[in-house]
Amino acid sequence: MVVPKVKLGSQGLVVSAQGLGCMGMSANYGLPKPEPDMIKLIHDAVDIGVTFLDTSDVYGPHTNEILIGKALKGGGIREKVQIATKFGIQQMDGKSGVRGDPAYVRSACEASLKRLDVDCIDLYYAHRIDTRVPIEITMGELKKLVEEGKYRMNGHYGLRDLEDEIVTTCRELGIGIVPYSPIGRGFLAAGPSLVENLVEGDFRKIMPRFQNVDSNKTIFEQVNEMAARKGCTAAQLALAWVHHQGSDVVPIPGTTKLENLKQNIGALAVKLTPEEMAELESFASGEAVKGERHGLMHMTWINSETPPLSSWKGDQQVA
Template sequence: MATAKVALGSQGFQVSPQGLGCMGMSSFYGPQKPEEEMIALIHKAVEHGITLLDTSDVYGPHTNEILVGKAVKGIRDKVQICTKFALHFDGKGMSVRGDPEYVRASCEGSLKRLDVECIDLYYQHRVDTKVPIEITMGELKKLIQEGKIKYIGLSEASAADIRRAHAVHPLTAIQLEYSLWTRDVEDDIIPTCRELGIGIIAYSPLGRGFLSGKNLADLSENDIRKNHPRFSSENFQQNKRFYDKLVAMGAERNCTPGQLALAWVQHKGAIPIPGTTKWENLQQNISSLDIKLTPEDIKALEDAVPHQEVQGDRSSDMSKTWIYTVSPPLESWTGSRH
């Protein structure tokens, strides 16, 4: 089981080699789960060495942070809490905000909901295309100086924006979608992180459950994967051939396809944050840390799931991914988002 900590980035942050994505406990992947059961699951994760807990103010919204806050009561010194800001629901839908006033208000709100004095790792969830990233980072730097956050991260940021942000204050982590079937970040973003000494957190390392055997019939009506391009009926059936290959490869190694998928991410030097609401799944995820892969194994897995052949976009809203969100130049800032 996972016990030894690893360095996330080069700023001194020590975390478990695998994290726990808490989003699905409260939102997006079906109905909110029973609070007591989810708190017990988080406790089991921590007892077994998984101490990196990932949440966001948009999960719920707000309810997931409250859940995590309750779960860490009495064990705050044993966990690393990572939360996020920037995604904002308004009357027109979801918008992105990175202006200083919103950064500060969001941090204060998260601290209150989590009921902690300091957030270990605070991410900008998405890049604001109206606010230069230097402005957002400037406010985050102040929050570090005030002791409200320890480390800064970005999620779904381009290599260029990562460099700009890192020049204001060192980034500790970049959170990005990274799995056997989503590998576009290997071209530019991951090399940039390696060069700058920034850690990599892989969200959806199991392809939103696809690589661990999630079927269309398993999805409830309010599960956002119902509208996910890769989970559409036609695409799902075409993509299933890749999953079937993982099943066969896992059988040869006496492990599950999901464990192979997680082991691949871990061997690529990223820290995955698979989400689950079930103890048996959590056990399997943790056990993936014991799987050893050779360079030949890694190539075989990548050949089995050629990401260029995967059908469907990786998100139902690609407009908010790093491909399309670019921070405006610093000289354009007038102190207003509009």
């Protein structure tokens, strides 16, 4: 099928209606996958029409951006794709920290440009919000980078759970929404068998929802049963629900296999009635989902508050 293009927000960025999350190619889900295979997968995705590629400087760290940079070489591929990357999580000596001070924002952007080997990043996210730096300071430096032509659009990646008021505000302001892990980090594709086969180094092992698989398997079974009635897979049904949230919602399911990529795209053809949407939502309502979504919730900075602008002292830096 032809993957349609949609406007992501009101500032002119046009992307494929479904993107491709590239993290798992290089990081967090066990050993990195063979580079030639992943470059071919990215090329196949672009040929099919999935042109919105999502990465971050922390994936690897750095190696995922380098991989995408290599995949963009030749064939006019750069002109066909929209690159989203992120800054904000700094890894040093095996430890993670968050920075949003101007010096770090600038150095991170310039380093990503070099690794991606591009002149301009299409969409640049704050992967985490530095709670020590007034948000106006971080955004001020980002504004300078836009004016210098180093990236086109910016986004905040700190909003995690899509509450009604957040969606409403985004739409009032013309802000596009990019849901990540729309298949529950693979759980809504494979169910409990995924958890049983996680390899060493896969960070899903420490995620509470995967540690509560006996409780959460009921949700997968319900989704899977409904998918069978619809003539699609559980993963396609989960993705279809996301796509039905509106054309301003562009999910970025990740995969390292062409078969899964094609299956994910197939979700665009799955149509859901309002009654079916409500049925799907009922499976995970209330306290049905057991366990936090992340193993290190203290590092997600949900509902981050930053200091007042008046507290910032000149060109202050943080480390």
